[in-house]
Amino acid sequence: xxxxxxxxxxxxxxxxxxxxxxxxxxxxxxxxxxxxxxLSPINMPPFRQSAMDGYAINxxxxxxxxxxxxxxxxxxxxxxxxxxxAVRIFTGAPVPNSANAVVMQEKISxxxxxxxxxxxxxxxxxxxPLGEQVLEGQVALKKGVKLTAAAIAYLTxxxxxxxxxxxxxxxxxxxxxxxxxxxxxxxxxxxxxESNAIMxxxxxxxxxxxxxxxxxxxxxxxxxxxxxxxxxxxxDVVLVSGGISVGDYDFVGKALEELEVIEHFYKVxxxxxxxxxxxxxxxxxxxxxxxxxxxxxxxxYIYVIAAIEKLSGNLNFKLNRVKAVSKxxxxxxxxxxxxxxxxxxxxxxxxxxxxxxxxLHTFALANSxxxxxxxxxxxxxxxxxxxxxxxxx
Ligand code: AMP
Ligand code: MG
Numbered sequence: 001x002x003x004x005x006x007x008x009x010x011x012x013x014x015x016x017x018x019x020x021x022x023x024x025x026x027x028x029x030x031x032x033x034x035x036x037x038x039l040s041p042i043n044m045p046p047f048r049q050s051a052m053d054g055y056a057i058n059x060x061x062x063x064x065x066x067x068x069x070x071x072x073x074x075x076x077x078x079x080x081x082x083x084x085x086a087v088r089i090f091t092g093a094p095v096p097n098s099a100n101a102v103v104m105q106e107k108i109s110x111x112x113x114x115x116x117x118x119x120x121x122x123x124x125x126x127x128x129p130l131g132e133q134v135l136e137g138q139v140a141l142k143k144g145v146k147l148t149a150a151a152i153a154y155l156t157x158x159x160x161x162x163x164x165x166x167x168x169x170x171x172x173x174x175x176x177x178x179x180x181x182x183x184x185x186x187x188x189x190x191x192x193x194e195s196n197a198i199m200x201x202x203x204x205x206x207x208x209x210x211x212x213x214x215x216x217x218x219x220x221x222x223x224x225x226x227x228x229x230x231x232x233x234x235x236d237v238v239l240v241s242g243g244i245s246v247g248d249y250d251f252v253g254k255a256l257e258e259l260e261v262i263e264h265f266y267k268v269x270x271x272x273x274x275x276x277x278x279x280x281x282x283x284x285x286x287x288x289x290x291x292x293x294x295x296x297x298x299x300x301y302i303y304v305i306a307a308i309e310k311l312s313g314n315l316n317f318k319l320n321r322v323k324a325v326s327k328x329x330x331x332x333x334x335x336x337x338x339x340x341x342x343x344x345x346x347x348x349x350x351x352x353x354x355x356x357x358x359x360l361h362t363f364a365l366a367n368s369x370x371x372x373x374x375x376x377x378x379x380x381x382x383x384x385x386x387x388x389x390x391x392x393x
Contacts, residue, residue: 003374004302004337007268011278011303014264015285015310018236020167026156029147031208032165033313040140040158043131048095052126055108055115056099059123060084065115071096086115095127102126134158146314166313169236169285170211171204173197174227176243176252177291178219195360196241196289196296203297207305207391209312219249228255232284237308239300242291245275252288253277261286269374271336272357273299285311295357298339298369301390320389321371324349330372330379337374341366342387349387351379367392 002010021035050056050071057065058081065086069079073092081087081098089095089102101121109116133154134140140158145151147165155163173196180194181187197214204212215231217223224243231238243252244266253266261279268276272295277288287304289296301319309317324344328351332338341362343350351370354362371386372379379385 001267001269001274002265003269007265007270007276007278007303010264011307012310014278014280015307016283017313017315018166018169018311021164022167023162024165025162026147026152026160029152029163029165030149032147032163032168034141034143034145034147035164035166035313036143037139038141038155038160038163040134040136040138041160042158043136044133044140044158045128045130048097048130049128050089050091050093050095050102050126051128052102052104053090054103054105054126055086056089056095056102057081057086057117057121058083058098059100059121063117065117067110067113067115099127100124144313144315146316168209168211168312169308170213170234171209171237171239171308172231172235173200173212173214174231174238174240175214175216176219176224176241178249180216195293196291199293199297199360200239200241200289200300203300203305204308207308209308219243219251221251221254224251225255225258228252229259232259232261232281232286236284236311238284238286239304240277240286240288241296242289244277244288244290256286256288269336271334271338272355273302273339274336276303278303290357292357293360294341294363297360297363298357301369302339302388305391319391322387322389323384324387326351326370326379326381326383326385328379329381330370332372332377335374338372339369339388340372342368342370344368344387344389349385366390 060083065084068085068087070088071093072090079087079096081096100123103117107119175194175197179191181191183193201212215227217227240252243250261281263279266277267274273290275290276299279286289299306317325348327348330351340351340355342352344367349370352362367390369388371388
């Protein structure tokens with residue numbers, strides 16, 4: 001059985017970012033990753049811009065200046081200042097070509113049309129130079145940048161409306177289990193409500209993925225085979241829930257083998273989530289997640305999300321890992337590495353009760369997972385522990 005570190009390594013070695021791109025309107029581009037460098041079509045700012053409300057002046061040796069006019073934001077006229085001339089100017093207005101400083105209005109006293117400036121003036125002070133942020137033809141943002149609100153706004157300041165981004169994958173979720181019933185229906189004895197599909201959809205949505213389809217199959221080999229065959233053909237990523245353990249009615253492993261999905265690993269020395277499967281068929285990626293809901297979600301956050309991000313062009317994605325002082329103690333039974341649901345707050349972490357992989361009531365409150373390595377045996381109160389912050393806020 002492989003270790004947690006080996007699982008990370010194998011996933012990272014076997015996932016390449018996609019070569020598929022799409023052109024997308026900036027309004028829809030949040031969270032996408034740039035497929036190519038974006039060149040600026042203009043200088044930004046497009047003209048020498050006043051950074052203050054005040055007076056644009058043409059510097060000379062005396063302290064008095066003659067007020068000859070006004071420029072406000074949006075004005076397009078060009079005023080000509082001789083040395084010793086000043087114009088009233090406002091933030092964002094174009095600074096006349098013949099002005100070489102903007103003086104804050106707080107530094108000026110005025111009498112009729114004469115201004116008096118007592119303080120020292122530096123050449124070009126309070127003037128945003130033409131192209132200060134980016135020059136026409138220069139790279140405005142590089143390939144590989146993930147588009148945030150700021151990045152989208154910045155590209156919009158350059159007049160850009162569309163960009164080429166990495167295509168996000170289409171994702172199929174396949175839920176297995178005879179016992180599963182949709183919430184809203186009544187439960188018969190032996191049945192439980194199906195919750196992994198909505199859990200994975202919500203986690204994917206939060207990460208910015210919405211091209212998702214859901215499929216349900218009973219614990220029946222031929223049906224499992226048929227559905228998996230179809231979804232692998234039609235999607236970039238397939239997430240299977242349940243049916244990957246060694247029970248007599250777990251048919252996912254056999255079906256994947258029959259479909260010639262290459263197994264990169266099956267079983268990781270970890271708790272929860274030991275029966276995790278990762279494989280590929282051509283460039284299609286298949287994760288089979290354990291059915292136990294908390295195990296399934298742990299595996300999703302620990303492994304799947306990074307894989308999907310990389311596939312979508314984001315090479316920088318990494319879950320935040322921090323060191324924190326434990327407020328709880330914990331004794332690890334067995335040799336497996338553990339991911340413990342926890343609440344991290346300001347440098348401290350509390351390990352929650354109820355770590356069983358079937359239990360979501362604990363996970364519902366957790367914002368982090370405390371990582372206990374294979375070699376570690378226990379955690380004492382006040383020990384420094386490694387905490388993985390969940391990408392949920
Ligand atoms: P399995 O991995 O199929 O053996 O399932 C392990 C446990 O998780 C069983 O108790 C299942 O009933 C439960 N389980 C499996 N799939 C789901 C699901 N989609 N929603 C809620 N519980 C599930
Ligand atoms: Mg099952």
